[in-house]
Amino acid sequence: xxxxxxxxxxxxxxxxxxxxxxxxxxxxxxxxxxxxxxxxxxxxxxxxxxxxxxxxxxxxxxxxxxxxxxxxxxx
Numbered sequence: 759x760x761x762x763x764x765x766x767x768x769x770x771x772x773x774x775x776x777x778x779x780x781x782x783x784x785x786x787x788x789x790x791x792x793x794x795x796x797x798x799x800x801x802x803x804x805x806x807x808x809x810x811x812x813x814x815x816x817x818x819x820x821x822x823x824x825x826x827x828x829x830x831x832x833x
Contacts, residue, residue: 771823772799781826782806786819793826 776796784792794808
């Protein structure tokens with residue numbers, strides 16, 4: 759039996775966002791959004807830091823996750 763050391767795409771995305779401390783936006787299935795930084799994640803949940811407050815978000819409640827992009831200044 760061969761052991762697979764390849765990381766799945768979800769874990770790779772979440773781990774990169776966590777490691778680089780990128781601001782992310784989580785869209786939940788019921789329509790609300792959370793914006794913050796990933797502190798940790800596991801198979802079932804994501805721990806999100808939103809302005810100093812921790813939110814434990816269960817993955818089954820997540821619709822999409824995107825990287826928050828900074829808008830260029832229009833001065």
